[in-house]
Amino acid sequence: MLKTRMTELFGIGHPIMLAGMNWITEPELVAAVSNAGGLGILAVARCAPEETRKLIRETRQLTDKPFGINQILIGANAKENIQVAIEEKVPIINYSLGKPWFIDQVHDYGGKVVGTIAIAKHAVNAAKLGCDALVVTGHEAAAHGDAATSLVLIPVVASQVDIPLIAAGGFYDGRGLAAALALGADGISMGTRFIATKECNVHDNFKQLIVNAxxxxxxxxxxxxxxxxxxxxxxxxxxxxxxxxxxxxxxxxxxxxxxxxxxxxxxxxxxxxxxxxxxxxxxxxxxxxxxxxxxxxxxxxxxxxxxxxxxxxAGQNVGGINDIPTVKELVDRTVAEAEAVIDKLNQAKA
Ligand SMILES: Cc1cc2nc3c(=O)[nH]c(=O)nc-3n(C[C@H](O)[C@H](O)[C@H](O)COP(=O)(O)O)c2cc1C
Structure with missing residues (x-):
């Protein structure tokens, strides 16, 4: 078991989050990650508000564990989707691109707000606004990382803010999880790695391209x-x-x-x-x-x-992804590998 500020904050078993990915992190995959002890994130920026409500309710049918939604704040329907998530009392609201106006409303029902940043200055601002945790995205990541790599960005941010950090960009196994913890994060978020799992809805042709890359x-x-x-x-x-x-x-x-x-x-x-x-x-x-x-x-x-x-x-981590396991196999394996790395490092101490 790895107990960190991330597992404590969200009440989950393992410090592993499914990164929000529009069209991909749909109820089945989200619930599979939450049921495996991680934190599933339903991406709703592609949805009209009534579909957001439907998907949240569908996810609740598939898991009784904590899960979250991801919304791009500059997207269409952003205000309406966040409002739906608040009405549905979704435990975790993860936002990207934009400034959150809803932190107090989420705290009122006991929910948590997680900002996504790729620049240290933005992390400081998000922490000041009252975010409970941050996803810190390095250059290696799929989609929209900025110029700094995870190796540099995580410790820089960890030195500047005092809330739990979830490292994203480049992570795909237990060595990465242990490294993220060593750099000052409290867990990891994986996008590309979770695409190559059995429960993911992405077409097999592209899962295979990831495995071969x-x-x-x-x-x-x-x-x-x-x-x-x-x-x-x-x-x-x-x-x-x-x-x-x-x-x-x-x-x-x-x-x-x-x-x-x-x-x-x-x-x-x-x-x-x-x-x-x-x-x-x-x-x-x-x-x-x-x-x-x-x-x-x-x-x-x-x-x-x-x-x-x-x-x-897709992230640079495609180079390390060589199979298509179930979500549970992946989560269990990642935690076991991280624990083994931490044990090895402890033994290395003279
Ligand atoms: C296919 C795909 C779609 C994505 N869509 C979103 C999105 O809708 N919103 C968002 O905040 N991030 C999105 N991302 C970025 C992920 O949330 C995450 O930051 C990234 O996958 C982490 O890097 P990794 O793939 O190296 O694990 C997407 C990533 C992928 C691979």
Missing amino acids: SEQDTLYSHVFDGMKGRVLKTKAALKMMQRGFPLFEAFKGAKEVKEQMNLSYPAFLAMSFKMLGKEDEGYMPWIMARQAVGTRRHLMAIQKGDVEEGILF
Whole structure:
């Protein structure tokens, strides 16, 4: 057993969190992680509020253990989805990209708020606002890490804030968990590693690409969804890096994404323009359309397994992922490995 501030705060068995991943961390996977003693996180940014409520209730049918939701605060429906989660008294609210307005409301029913940051200055601000814990995302991560790697970012943040930290970006086994604890974190969050599990809904073609990939097989760029992020090196991802902007695909993508998210055109445009504010490298006119193209291609990967045209956010840890276990096998193995590493280090002390 590994007891840390993270396990104490959330009332869970193991200091392991399932990273929120839209379209992927759905009730079955979330419940599997919580039932295995970790913390499952349901990603709801893709949902209209009524679907958020439905998924929260579905998750509760599958587990009586603590779980959380993840919401991107600059997304469409962010306010409404957070309100639903508060009404449903979801134990943990994990947010990313944006400033939380709901901390007191969540504390009122005994819930916890977990911010996601990739820059130390943002960690200090989030702690001041009253967050109970933080997910600290390094450059190795799938999707939107910033410039600093986990090795540097975790201890830097740990020196500046005094709330539990959950290290994200690059973690896939017990050595990583033990290392995160040594660096000053209280547990880990894993995204890519949990995609390659039996309970995950991602198409088998992409699980297999993860298993076959080396640590060199990811690309980090703003081209995939308008914000700097990391994806698996697929044919489509390489093409997106090389060629000019696909205007026709952008229109097609925007229409499909809008329909999948059940949004009106004004709501889709509002969400996209809010995301413009997060970009700082001069690609502004293209971000909205890039986001539409990116989401469309992600759905081609996740739902259709299209290895020619699909793209998938994935971390550098693909290089260390070599199998597709059940969630419980993965969680138990990760904890056992971490305990063995800690024992070994203790024995090394003269
Ligand atoms: C396919 C995919 C989708 C993701 N979607 C989201 C999301 O909707 N919201 C979010 O905050 N992070 C999202 N992330 C980032 C993860 O929450 C997490 O930070 C990242 O996976 C950690 O790095 P790792 O993959 O190296 O474990 C996504 C990651 C992946 C792999």
